[in-house]
Structures are given as C-alpha cells and as structure tokens.
Amino acid sequence: MHLFFSEDLAISYLTGEEARHCYKVLRLTLGDQIQITDGKGRLAKAVLTQVDANRVDFHIVQSISMEQSAYAVHMAICPTRKAERNEWMVEKMTELGVLQIQFVVSEHTHRETLNRVVNLERLNRIALSAMKQSQQYFLPKISIQSSFPAFLAQVDQPQRYIAYVTDHNVPEHLLNQVQAAQEVCVLIGPEGDFSSTEIKEAVEAGFKPVSLGSTRLRTETAAVMACHAVHLAQVLDKR
Amino acid sequence: MHLFFSEDLAISYLTGEEARHCYKVLRLTLGDQIQITDGKGRLAKAVLTQVDANRVDFHIVQSISMEQSAYAVHMAICPTRKAERNEWMVEKMTELGVLQIQFVVSEHTHRETLNRVVNLERLNRIALSAMKQSQQYFLPKISIQSSFPAFLAQVDQPQRYIAYVTDHNVPEHLLNQVQAAQEVCVLIGPEGDFSSTEIKEAVEAGFKPVSLGSTRLRTETAAVMACHAVHLAQVLDKR
Known part of the structure; x- marks a missing residue:
C-alpha cells in the first residue's frame, strides 16, 4: 500500500506534492486505500473519498502509534x-x-x-x-x-x-x-x-x-x- | 605525502591524468617526494626526477608490500x-x-x-x-x-x-x-x-x-x- 506524508493527521486531506503524486503519478482514485504517516510515529490506513490534482481527501479507518526506539x-x-x-x-x-x-x-x-x-x-x-x-x-x-x-x-x-x-x-x-x-x-x-x-x-x-x-x-x-x-x-x- | 597510482611500478614514470594532476594541480617539481601504489598492495616512496604536463619521472627510494586482509x-x-x-x-x-x-x-x-x-x-x-x-x-x-x-x-x-x-x-x-x-x-x-x-x-x-x-x-x-x-x-x- 502506498505511503503518504501529512504533518497533521487531524486534517483529512493531502495537498501539494503529496496530492499530485497520488493523482498524477500513482493515478489512485475514489475508494483506493493508502497509508499516511505524520513523521512523528503515527501511521493511518485510509480510504480515498475525493481525488483531484490539488487535493486528495481521505477517511481514516485505522490508526496506530509507533514508539520511538530507545536508542534514538x-x-x-x-x-x-x-x-x-x-x-x-x-x-x-x-x-x-x-x-x-x-x-x-x-x-x-x-x-x-x-x-x-x-x-x-x-x-x-x-x-x-x-x-x-x-x-x-x-x-x-x-x-x-x-x-x-x-x-x-x-x-x-x-x-x-x-x-x-x-x-x-x-x-x-x-x-x-x-x-x-x-x-x-x-x-x-x-x-x-x-x-x-x-x-x-x-x-x-x-x-x-x-x-x-x-x-x-x-x-x-x-x-x-x-x-x-x-x-x-x-x-x-x-x- | 601525495599518493599516485601506477599499474606497474617497474615503469618509473606517470602519464595521463596522474601526470597532469602532479604537474598542474599539485604543481610538484624536481626533488619533491611522492608515494605511488600499484593498487595491488605495493606502495613506493619516490623522488621526482623530471616533471612536465604529460610525463612525470620518479626514482623509487623505498618500497613495501601490504598483505591483503584475511577477510577480503x-x-x-x-x-x-x-x-x-x-x-x-x-x-x-x-x-x-x-x-x-x-x-x-x-x-x-x-x-x-x-x-x-x-x-x-x-x-x-x-x-x-x-x-x-x-x-x-x-x-x-x-x-x-x-x-x-x-x-x-x-x-x-x-x-x-x-x-x-x-x-x-x-x-x-x-x-x-x-x-x-x-x-x-x-x-x-x-x-x-x-x-x-x-x-x-x-x-x-x-x-x-x-x-x-x-x-x-x-x-x-x-x-x-x-x-x-x-x-x-x-x-x-x-x-
């Protein structure tokens, strides 16, 4: 499953380069599943609810938090x-x-x-x-x-x-x-x-x-x- | 000391890129000391006897052979x-x-x-x-x-x-x-x-x-x- 980045998972859409990559390069569409991380250890599984070149909306179906390793x-x-x-x-x-x-x-x-x-x-x-x-x-x-x-x-x-x-x-x-x-x-x-x-x-x-x-x-x-x-x-x- | 490469240390001069580097970049001259390796574990210390842009002659004063490490x-x-x-x-x-x-x-x-x-x-x-x-x-x-x-x-x-x-x-x-x-x-x-x-x-x-x-x-x-x-x-x- 493709992994995307969004600094704040409370905002349930991708914009900019991430949206463009989803729409133009991977050509994902409504109903497709993606993974999104906030780069701070949180990983969400989500379903796309609306896709265009500038903005990709998603609905989070599952979310987990990873622990930072002890030896950072x-x-x-x-x-x-x-x-x-x-x-x-x-x-x-x-x-x-x-x-x-x-x-x-x-x-x-x-x-x-x-x-x-x-x-x-x-x-x-x-x-x-x-x-x-x-x-x-x-x-x-x-x-x-x-x-x-x-x-x-x-x-x-x-x-x-x-x-x-x-x-x-x-x-x-x-x-x-x-x-x-x-x-x-x-x-x-x-x-x-x-x-x-x-x-x-x-x-x-x-x-x-x-x-x-x-x-x-x-x-x-x-x-x-x-x-x-x-x-x-x-x-x-x-x- | 600057390190040069020559495939065969029996030939006592550098040509091509090595000679150019010696002459043009490092501006070494007659009497300067260099090191030369053959890339097969041999290292020679030498003195420059003639230097120009296309050919650098040297006289080897000392040469040692390194053992290849056992865990190659x-x-x-x-x-x-x-x-x-x-x-x-x-x-x-x-x-x-x-x-x-x-x-x-x-x-x-x-x-x-x-x-x-x-x-x-x-x-x-x-x-x-x-x-x-x-x-x-x-x-x-x-x-x-x-x-x-x-x-x-x-x-x-x-x-x-x-x-x-x-x-x-x-x-x-x-x-x-x-x-x-x-x-x-x-x-x-x-x-x-x-x-x-x-x-x-x-x-x-x-x-x-x-x-x-x-x-x-x-x-x-x-x-x-x-x-x-x-x-x-x-x-x-x-x-």
Whole structure:
C-alpha cells in the first residue's frame, strides 16, 4: 500500500506534492486505500473519498502509534563543502532510521558556502522521500547549529561520541563503546577535521573519542557508518 | 605525502591524468617526494626526477608490500537503474576497503540500460580516486557478470551470504553470522528483488540468507551496509 506524508493527521486531506503524486503519478482514485504517516510515529490506513490534482481527501479507518526506539540516534556533522554529499548523507541516514541530524558549524567549516551546501528545504524533501521509500514513520529533524560552543552546551543525550582523524592513541571503535538501548549523539568532523581546541572542548563536554575503522573515511561516509554502527550495536545486544 | 597510482611500478614514470594532476594541480617539481601504489598492495616512496604536463619521472627510494586482509570482501550486486547510485556505491565500498565488486545481471535487472548505468571505465576512475583519497593500496576489481547461474558456479569464497527482502522468517543479521578472518561474498538483490527461483538457486549454491536490519534499504545502501557489517565483524573479533 502506498505511503503518504501529512504533518497533521487531524486534517483529512493531502495537498501539494503529496496530492499530485497520488493523482498524477500513482493515478489512485475514489475508494483506493493508502497509508499516511505524520513523521512523528503515527501511521493511518485510509480510504480515498475525493481525488483531484490539488487535493486528495481521505477517511481514516485505522490508526496506530509507533514508539520511538530507545536508542534514538542524533547525528551532529560538520557539513562537507559539496551539497550533493550532504544530501546523500541525509538520505542514507534516514534510510537507517536516524532521529535527528544537526549540521554544526566548526572552525574549519566554510561559512561562505554554508547556505548553498546545506539547503534545509531541499534536505527535508530528501529525508521525506527516503522515509517513505524505506517505510518508516519517523522523519528526522534536520537543523543547522552555527555555534560550536552552543552545540556542546545544548547536547543532552546520555551517550556522546566524537570521531576525528588521529594517527596516535587510536581510540576503540564506536561499535565496541556504544551501549544499547540508550540515546546517542555522534559528532563527526569536517574536511580538514576539528581544531585541537574543539576536540578539547568536546571531550570536556562529555564526548568520548571513537574510531570508525582502519580506513580514512570522507566526512559523509564517516557519518553514515557511525549511524550504522550504533544500529548494529542494538543487533548485537539481541544475540 | 601525495599518493599516485601506477599499474606497474617497474615503469618509473606517470602519464595521463596522474601526470597532469602532479604537474598542474599539485604543481610538484624536481626533488619533491611522492608515494605511488600499484593498487595491488605495493606502495613506493619516490623522488621526482623530471616533471612536465604529460610525463612525470620518479626514482623509487623505498618500497613495501601490504598483505591483503584475511577477510577480503567480495560484493556481488544486482545494479540499480540509476548510474549515480551505482557510482556512489562503488565509491563508498572502496573507502571501506572492498576487494572485488561484481555487478550481476539477474531476472529483474534492466538489461537495456545496463551499459549506461554500469559504465566500467567511469566506475574504475571513481574507485581509483576513492582508493587514493582514503589512503589505501588495493584497488577493487570491478566487473559485470551477465549470467546469474554463471555467477553462482564461479563463486569460491568460503563464506557466502544473500540479502533479500522478506517479511516472514526474517534471518539473523549478517553481523551475527559472518565469521572473522575468512573471505566473504555477499550478494545483494536489485530493485524488485531476486526472483524466488534465483533465491532457491543461490541457497543451493551455499548462500545463507541474512538480514541487514529492520529498515528497508535501497539496493545501493544495502550493499554498502553489508560491506561495512563484514568489516565491523573483524572489529568485534578483536575485542
């Protein structure tokens, strides 16, 4: 059954892109069944009661609420300089079931190009599409935090990890450090890495250094693999 | 130190794109030191003896050979219909250190668009760039296998896994099945998945069904995450 998105399920119609997709692409019609999620864990089954290109009315026949998983993953990433790399990172982390994505401006972030490479409207559209594609019901919250100290002050996840490139005193892999069933925040550095002051400040704010493996990963790859490693820690816990 | 690629280290000069990059982009000159790998595990340190736009001569001062890792990962993937998704899959698996990537044509593969969406020359360039970027010395072998039965007949890795979408009898996660320090082949289905005949044939050829997690992943995401899970199994083994 096709999955649609509507921010508020109390409003019983789709408009805009969702209505167009229903009418023009899928050519659904009166009496057809659809699923709708609000991206906050609620899923409704509904029957179409009126369909045109601009507005699709539905009647909800069943509705369930999903629980957010106990190990909700918050990713905090210093954005790469290429829009498409930030975009695929958002798509892939959404597929994996990330709950929150924060783009954090650090010392080595190019501020001049930030608005172009982190286009929140576009990233939200990509996340929405990936959430529906992978049949999930939580839409990640995506935001920009333009102050590194403000980011550190505001983090409240009980588990906090920071990954950066180092050749000496390589820390233990994230998978071996992360505890299952607890919220996690993982902080990933930019191209050119964090400054030593930033690493010091993050460690003081409770971020534990972690490794992400023996090969040198690009920022966006590191972010996706870190997100994946946290999910795999839950898989291991179930053994 | 900058890393270059030369298929044969017995030939002591770079040509083509590598020479251009050295001369035009990095503006290296006589006496500068570089590193060169043959993508087969050999790494040489060398000094430039002559530099121009078309040819860069070097003198090797030191050379070492890396051992291929015991758990070499062979990924066999039914290609997606979008060239850029196949391309990023190759880039990311190369960053993670995959040894071999085979694009396997299955029943649900679009044969008509195959040569466009799996452009080996372009994919090899992407893998080369990713190998250098992530400072590795093994270039994955990338190929197309246009017969599914021929693929099954030729596989010789001791560990073989197949991932496909199923809602009943969900198998154990790859991470919980894979054995460390042994060669692995993981087979990933296309959009629209394998046919039931193909799954049956693969299982008969020794492929064990595995899960890749609770969310539904796109083909290219599944491939990269499977590759990552095999690497993480080695990390766990070291605990």
